[in-house]
Amino acid sequence: MELIPRATFEQIRHERVEELIAARKQGTKVVGYFCIYAPVEMVQAAGAIPVRLMRGGQAAEEAGEKFLRADACSFCNSCMGNFERDQLYQQVDAVLSVNTCDMMRRLPESIEKHFGIPVYQLYMPRTSEPLPHRVAEFRRQLDGLAGELATLTGSAIGAERLESEIAAFNRLREMLRQASDTRRMNAPLLSGGTMLDLAATAWLLGPVKAISLVEEVLRILAARPRPETRRPRLMLGGSILTEDDRWLLEMVEEKADVVTDILCTGTRWFEGTVPERGLSPEVGGGSPLDRLACFYFSRPCMHRRPNSAMYEYAQRLAREFRVGGLVYKTLFYCDPWSFEVRRLQEAFGLPVLHLDTDYSTENREQVRTRVEAFMETL
């Protein structure tokens, strides 16, 4: 039985959208963002509400093809579609976008052009080695973002408020990590699907409410007896997994446990914490923006060059979570992730199921056949 019914998360989402509508009527701004490099602490500290835009879906993808070419990735197409049709997306007053992959780098231009939503593009160096001048450039970008946010909300980011938001989001990261870590044990109670729902809901709610939600989930988990059955332990990886991709997790988890992931909509968001004020100078020195710059610069992603940190991260999780296989789902035309499949297979030395799809639903049974065949090999 599902630990928390999907309907519960959907109800929370619905209520949150209503809250956002009400907040906007009071003049509060909503800032949409897409990826793990968006410094949500700054958005919140400026008095705006950050919401992660992570829906996909076939209908949205098809709607998006009005604006983008069919060979733009499904996530970008669905983003465009969702701005047209999803109530949450329609609450967005501004978009905070980070130059990550080519498509996400150019998506904001289309959003701005077709929906008239202002966009701030944050430049994150693509190279991953944290050389001082690169981190300094990113730090300067954060200064620029602070100015843009102040213009949007009419409220400058104060150092105290920013420290407080850093602490709040750190706490949220820690709580999500705790929830995810319950899957280290055999026969985990928390499914990969519920973990995805939990994280997505947390990013929608903001730290205060989200922390309560995760605490509640942890309480439920602690009270539940664990089953004795053991199933294959799998890791999930690849392109962004959206709220609408839960079907894949349900399909996989019919016969295996998804115990960890290397997704941007998964563990990579809550891995690590921003050094807080008052810690040792090595980790807690500098202004809050300095610390945010260092933290976000060091996040691994497959698109960074070289992407060895991403490999190290994946291998560490595979080891720590005793993973027996990898389900690797990429979106059509997602170069940063799909190019790495072969290399990843060699680096892992584990069975890998690579699914390269768009958001269409017609191929579900083919995917099921492939998933089941993969399970038989484990």
Add this chain to the structure above:
Amino acid sequence: MSQRSLTSPTGRTSPTSDFPDPKPARVTFDEWQELFEQVPEALVEEYHYFPSNREAFSKYLFPPQTFAIYGMRHLRRLKYDNSLAALRMWGFVQNETERLFRARQTGRRVIATMGDLGAVPVIVNSFPRCTAFYPDCIWWTPFAMESRVLFDAAAELGIGDATCFSRAALGAFAKHSYFPDPDLVIASTGASCDDYSGVEQLAEQFAPEMLWVEMPMRCEMGQMGSMRPMLVQEYQRVVERMEKLTGHHVSDDELRQSVLAANRVRKLVKRLRELAFRQGVLPALEMMVIEFGNLHYYSDITEWTAVLEHLLATAEERAAKGERVLSEGALRVVWVTPPADPLLLTYVEDHGARVVGTEYVINQALEVIDESKPGLEAIAESFMAASLIGNSRARAQSAIDQAREHGAEGVIISGIFGGSHCAMEGRLIADYVKAELDLPVLEFDVAPPSNEIGRQLQTRIDAFLEVLRSRR
């Protein structure tokens, strides 16, 4: 005219009475064969790459037939400018692979520069006996060879079909036969496309060492200048790595000399573009080859400069005489993104159009470097004009400006299905052009290598040109 007066240390750089250029025209592969039979032996003996080297191996004045025999089958289908300068250019460009292997054999260091398209070779060339080249340019090879062999090799390493043809570069690394294994790979990333960034990442396994260089992606035009200091520091890393490799401390003057040499090329190309776009004195195919020479000078800047001087002298002479290779009444189009299949340029010209502006994703290489500034700073500043550094609006603006300047009647945007920036940019650029200039835009994807242009695409091009004609 005496032979002496025509010959510079780097070869003849103007039309010659030994082989007077015929009336300007685009000629077929077979016609060039006939023309080449009239080229005096002395001229064939005259042109050498690595000019100080006069050994037989470095001759390069061969007709397209020579390279078709060596596998460049597509050359049989193209049309060429019929001047000696153009013949010389083709010979020089086509034997670049040989030149790179000779560079290695003659003790030069071979440095693969990737991704930035035009800036890093200026730094590399300031070091003695170093030859920079771009594996990126291998993207034309599958078309020239009409072969999938490099794509198949890339696929074996993880890059499948639905992506940019630049994946051929990865195949070339794996094959170890299209260029010598480089002594160093300098891979720039950031303001490039994802496809190529992925190629670079996977090519790392073939590199003795890969130096990753950040190219900033500016967020707004207003921030352009302020990102330059970061790029200067990245270039400083290139200098340091090159010094470690060569054991040579590069001086400010050496860097400056390299900037001057690069600028010589850039200025020649700038003038050639003006003449070709305004007066139709050179075909689009030759002009594309000429523009891309700004990237790394086909691995020999001295001789490439001489080739360009020769081409410019030819173009100036034609312009002065009022001779054209393309008719004055031809439909004027601006071309955005270089076509991987060169046959497309031939086709468009065959059907009554001519190219009067280009945005070939190499703006940074066309920009003249400010010679009054310190070397690295000046190179970084010129890079701020890069095609992929900003947003699509900036690229569109470049096409719009050229269209205005040369009275273009339409814009052609060629892309690649699954190409990361093509997928997002093509439509945006088309929309900007239509909105600002009310010009017809043809956007299409270049098909994989073949011995002809697909019929569907032919029909689309034909229909587009009809529309342009009907608007006159």
